Amino acid sequence: MMMSDDARPVARRELLRFVLQSPLLWTAAALAPAVEARPELAVPTGAAEALDVFQMERVAQQKLALPVLHYIASAADDGKTLQANRDAFDAWAIRVRRLVDVSRIGLGTRVLGETLECPVILAPVGNQQSIHPDGELATARAARAAGQLMIASTVTNHSVGAIARASGPLWFQLYASPDHGLMEKLIHDAEAAGCGVLVLTVDSNTRGNREGEAWWARVAGSRTAPLPLGNFTGHSGPPRVGDAALTWDVIDWIRARTPLKLALKGIVTREDAALAVARGVDGLIVSNHGGRQEESLRSTLASLPEVVEAAAGRIPVLVDGGFRRGTDVFKALALGASAICIGRPYLWGLGAFGEDGVARVLTILREELKRIMQFAGTTSLAAIKRSSLEKAG
Ligand SMILES: Cc1cc2nc3c(=O)[nH]c(=O)nc-3n(C[C@H](O)[C@H](O)[C@H](O)COP(=O)(O)O)c2cc1C
Numbered sequence: 001m002m003m004s005d006d007a008r009p010v011a012r013r014e015l016l017r018f019v020l021q022s023p024l025l026w027t028a029a030a031l032a033p034a035v036e037a038r039p040e041l042a043v044p045t046g047a048a049e050a051l052d053v054f055q056m057e058r059v060a061q062q063k064l065a066l067p068v069l070h071y072i073a074s075a076a077d078d079g080k081t082l083q084a085n086r087d088a089f090d091a092w093a094i095r096v097r098r099l100v101d102v103s104r105i106g107l108g109t110r111v112l113g114e115t116l117e118c119p120v121i122l123a124p125v126g127n128q129q130s131i132h133p134d135g136e137l138a139t140a141r142a143a144r145a146a147g148q149l150m151i152a153s154t155v156t157n158h159s160v161g162a163i164a165r166a167s168g169p170l171w172f173q174l175y176a177s178p179d180h181g182l183m184e185k186l187i188h189d190a191e192a193a194g195c196g197v198l199v200l201t202v203d204s205n206t207r208g209n210r211e212g213e214a215w216w217a218r219v220a221g222s223r224t225a226p227l228p229l230g231n232f233t234g235h236s237g238p239p240r241v242g243d244a245a246l247t248w249d250v251i252d253w254i255r256a257r258t259p260l261k262l263a264l265k266g267i268v269t270r271e272d273a274a275l276a277v278a279r280g281v282d283g284l285i286v287s288n289h290g291g292r293q294e295e296s297l298r299s300t301l302a303s304l305p306e307v308v309e310a311a312a313g314r315i316p317v318l319v320d321g322g323f324r325r326g327t328d329v330f331k332a333l334a335l336g337a338s339a340i341c342i343g344r345p346y347l348w349g350l351g352a353f354g355e356d357g358v359a360r361v362l363t364i365l366r367e368e369l370k371r372i373m374q375f376a377g378t379t380s381l382a383a384i385k386r387s388s389l390e391k392a393g
Contacts, residue, residue: 031055047356052368053324053345056361059352067216068130072347074213075291081298082291085322088299092331093392100377105370109381111316111338112197112261112283114169117147118366119381120329122358123287123320123341124173124199124265126155129227131351138350140167142358146366151199151341154186154241159230164193171197173265175204175241176250182235187258189231196261198254199285203266204242208293251279263318268296268303273310273317284311286319290343301332308336326368333381334388 031042031051043058044050050059061069075082107118122143129135136156140163143150152163154175164170172190177183190198232239254262263283264276276284286300286307300321308317319332320341332340342365349357378384 044352047349047353047360050352050357050360050364053348053361053364056345056348056352056357056364059357060348060350064131064351065220067220068351070212070216071127071130072344072351074210076208076210076293077295079291081288081295082322084297084299085288085291085301086324088301089322089325089328089331091301091392092334092389094327094330094334094372094376095388095390096375097377100379102374102377102379104379105373106380107366107370107373109339111318112263114149114171114196116149116339118362118369119333119337119339120148120323120362120365120369121318121339121341122148122150122346123290123343124151124153124201125343125347126153126229127157127227128347128350129157131347132354134354136163137166138355139346139358140164140170142346142349142355142362144168145359146362148362152195154231155229155239157227157230159233160186160189160193160195162230164195170195171199171263173199173201174254175201176243176246177240178243178245179237179240180253182232182237182240184257185235186231187254187260191258191260197263197283198258198260199263199265200250200254201265201289202246203287203289203293205244205246207242208289209295210292248275248279251276251281255280266293267307268298268300270306270310273307277311277314281315283316283318285341286317286321286337287341288321290321301335304332304335304337323365326365326370327372329365329369330372330376330384331389333384334386336386 043062044055050056109116109119122139128139132138136158140150144167149169150167151171151173152160153173160172172195174186229239261282263285264281265285266287267273267276267284268286268288273284284307286304288300300319304319311317316338317336318339318341319337323329323340323342324345329340346358346361349361376388
């Protein structure tokens with residue numbers, strides 16, 4: 001039967017939704033046989049039921065509109081960098097140790113003056129009200145309840161001040177802008193909100209080619225009004241983020257305007273790590289924006305060791321990209337990271353069950369990290385060493 005022109009996009013959309021919701025897609029390998037046997041039970045109905053972050057993803061897929069799902073899932077070009085981030089964890093095997101008293105495990109650490117109860121930080125993500133009506137406030141409340149640190153994005157729907165009132169310790173992620181007045185306002189607002197650290201994202205001199213996002217923006221764009229961005233109210237002029245002319249001089253420019261500590265997010269080479277240390281930057285986050293910017297095919301876990309080597313213990317190195325299991329966190333810590341950040345996993349929690357979903361994702365990862373530390377005989381984060389790993393295969 002021929003489809004009318006009007007019916008075709010709807011049918012395509014339904015097909016996509018069907019494919020995305022296939023019970024076996026995105027299921028953790030361990031659960032695949034159970035899901036195959038009883039697909040009707042594959043989707044948790046409450047946050048506490050989710051056994052792993054992949055199950056949270058399944059709930060989010062069922063609940064969220066397709067443009068929002070694509071906003072979260074989108075990656076540059078063919079998604080190979082996104083995939084590389086995940087695959088990199090399989091390159092490392094964990095060398096466990098026996099007969100160590102692991103009845104007490106310490107997950108706490110200090111990073112850039114902040115006491116963290118767990119080395120898992122919520123990475124900056126904009127526009128969270130598109131995922132849940134409470135947006136960044138739900139994320140902030142879950143982070144506060146768990147005693148975990150959140151980094152607020154420049155492009156949040158709530159203002160950094162409002163997020164700070166709902167959260168525990170908060171850092172602020174700053175996008176550069178050719179509008180220096182806007183950057184000054186953002187820095188001032190972050191300071192007034194009590195943020196301890198400015199995190200300047202340096203991988204965004206242009207926008208990644210996210211075709212999935214662009215396609216859905218076109219399909220749905222005419223029907224959905226953009227949500228307000230809380231940090232831009234009171235600023236006259238358009239919210240211009242991303243500056244193609246950005247250079248290392250921005251460090252001195254920021255230093256001249258604020259006493260806040262400054263970390264760079266998006267450093268992936270030893271050369272840039274050395275330049276950052278020479279410029280007096282306080283910390284680094286190894287990141288490729290979750291595979292959303294350049295299609296480099298280079299995972300952040302593969303980039304981490306050379307950045308750690310160049311930093312040489314002078315400043316802390318954090319990392320994000322593809323962290324989905326406690327064992328992933330363990331591997332990054334063994335390769336020298338001081339802490340890790342997650343993006344999509346907590347967005348799945350947020351889309352699935354709001355604040356409760358974010359809280360459950362944090363619990364899952366904390367428990368998984370604690371479990372592998374017990375098996376590995378590492379009672380504190382400091383005990384996780386390079387010798388805890390070997391090349392897999
Ligand atoms: C939907 C979405 C929006 C994001 N928005 C921002 C942002 O506003 N600023 C930023 O520095 N990074 C942003 N990121 C990147 C994250 O901070 C982080 O680097 C990335 O999500 C980590 O990879 P993961 O999602 O695999 O955990 C965003 C990521 C996603 C998925």
